[in-house]
Amino acid sequence: MDSLFNNTWIVNILSGLLTSVILFAGGFFLGKQRERKKSKGRSLEEYEFYPFIVDEHGFPNFDLPRFNEGVRYLLKSYDFSAARQLLFIGEQNNVRFFLTGDELRNYKKFFKKYNGNEVIDDNLAHLENYKTLVKLIGKTFRHSGIEILLHNLMNPSKSIIALENPVTGRQIGDGTTMLVLDLKKRNALKQDKLNYELNIGSRTFKCTTIPIYRKDFGLIGAVCINIDVNYINDHVMETMENVRDFFRDFCETEMVLEENILSKYEYKLASAGKRHFKDRAGAH
Numbered sequence: 151m152d153s154l155f156n157n158t159w160i161v162n163i164l165s166g167l168l169t170s171v172i173l174f175a176g177g178f179f180l181g182k183q184r185e186r187k188k189s190k191g192r193s194l195e196e197y198e199f200y201p202f203i204v205d206e207h208g209f210p211n212f213d214l215p216r217f218n219e220g221v222r223y224l225l226k227s228y229d230f231s232a233a234r235q236l237l238f239i240g241e242q243n244n245v246r247f248f249l250t251g252d253e254l255r256n257y258k259k260f261f262k263k264y265n266g267n268e269v270i271d272d273n274l275a276h277l278e279n280y281k282t283l284v285k286l287i288g289k290t291f292r293h294s295g296i297e298i299l300l301h302n303l304m305n306p307s308k309s310i311i312a313l314e315n316p317v318t319g320r321q322i323g324d325g326t327t328m329l330v331l332d333l334k335k336r337n338a339l340k341q342d343k344l345n346y347e348l349n350i351g352s353r354t355f356k357c358t359t360i361p362i363y364r365k366d367f368g369l370i371g372a373v374c375i376n377i378d379v380n381y382i383n384d385h386v387m388e389t390m391e392n393v394r395d396f397f398r399d400f401c402e403t404e405m406v407l408e409e410n411i412l413s414k415y416e417y418k419l420a421s422a423g424k425r426h427f428k429d430r431a432g433a434h
Contacts, residue, residue: 191228191229191233192229194220194232194239196232197232199216200216201214201216201236201239202216202334203216204338212239212331214245214248218249221236221240221256221257221260222256224236225256225259230264233264234264234366235368236260237260237264238304238368238370239368240257240261241266241269241305242303242304242306242330243306243330244305244306244307273304273364273367273370274304276364277300277302277311277362277370280362280371280373281300283300284298284313284373285312285314287314289314292315292399293399294315294396295315295377295382296317297314297317297374297375297376297378298314298315298374299313299314299374299376300312300313300371300373300374301371301374302370303326303330303333303369303370305325306325306330307325308323308324308325309324309325309326309329310322310325310326317355317378317381329372333359333369337361343358343360343361344358345357345358348376352380353378353380354379355376355379357374357375357376359373359375360372360373
């Protein structure tokens with residue numbers, strides 16, 4: 151054994167391994183401590199400076215003085231959970247456009263202290279899945295007068311980040327005005343924004359807005375579906391040829407696959423001659 155440890159190179163290897171184990175263990179536990187530190191904290195709603203106040207109609211409205219109070223408090227104290235929620239709300243409500251002087255300087259320090267870019271990037275990464283959803287659903291209903299788009303409500307002034315089948319004239323990079331506030335009000339009333347009509351000048355739309363919520367941040371985005379009703383009524387329904395063209399585009403496919411999406415019962419009926427979901431063929 152003595153001769154073993156007299157070999158310098160072996161001693162060096164063992165020392166190196168021991169050092170690596172210590173560094174690894176230290177890094178592991180330091181990481182765990184940081185994670186625990188990040189996970190500690192309260193929900194922003196538990197604080198008195200929660201930056202929304204309810205008006206006389208029961209609707210929540212963003213309150214800038216409370217927001218500034220929260221920034222000052224969280225600069226002096228540390229609460230990772232509450233801070234990143236407050237950061238999100240600040241960016242969502244474009245507070246940089248309303249803050250000046252010490253308030254703006256405080257917000258910039260606050261943003262840096264809690265690594266606001268990570269909050270933004272994390273939510274943008276989350277919305278990437280919805281961009282794919284909007285793209286594929288939109289291309290399924292191409293040439294149909296059905297617009298589908300995705301709002302990033304972290305940045306209301308440039309909220310549209312995905313758009314298919316444009317019928318409203320908007321483009322990627324355009325913003326929204328009252329959507330954040332409207333969806334927050336409807337959420338408070340437990341109302342869906344489903345199948346509503348919009349009349350703008352001579353144009354009419356049937357719309358549905360689907361909010362996207364995350365547990366730690368609340369409202370982060372929205373998928374909107376807008377159907378150009380006058381296109382259907384005035385153009386598609388004008389002639390039988392237009393009707394045929396519309397449904398030809400509607401049913402157009404790009405590939406044929408061998409898959410079964412029917413239940414066992416429906417598969418049996420389809421094999422017996424049933425052609426669509428209301429067809430009674432093969433039911434007896």
